[in-house]
Amino acid sequence: MGRRTKTLVLYIIGWAFLILGVLGLFLPILQGILFLAIGMVIMSHVSPWFREKLTVFERTFPKYRNEIRAARIRAMLIVRRILGPTGSSLSKKEGRT
Numbered sequence: 001m002g003r004r005t006k007t008l009v010l011y012i013i014g015w016a017f018l019i020l021g022v023l024g025l026f027l028p029i030l031q032g033i034l035f036l037a038i039g040m041v042i043m044s045h046v047s048p049w050f051r052e053k054l055t056v057f058e059r060t061f062p063k064y065r066n067e068i069r070a071a072r073i074r075a076m077l078i079v080r081r082i083l084g085p086t087g088s089s090l091s092k093k094e095g096r097t
Contacts, residue, residue, distance in 0.1 A: 010079065021033070
């Protein structure tokens with residue numbers, strides 16, 4: 001599977017979690033905030049906009065900074081497993097174009 005296909009898969013997974021999160025805000029069965037957080041962390045590895053918003057969230061809510069950083073590290077390891085060792089640098093290149 002090519003790197004572009006893997007990045008597309010990460011976009012799909014990230015958006016799926018974000019959609020589930022929005023639905024979870026209105027449905028009592030789903031954990032909306034949890035799905036939104038997972039989606040944001042996944043999307044922060046492939047989208048500069050989400051990376052910036054997650055950084056703003058860290059600054060706004062310093063109480064949760066350690067948890068967000070731990071989640072980012074875990075997500076980075078998963079992304080690297082999917083995309084390979086240069087997976088996170090791919091998103092930085094896309095953000096500049």
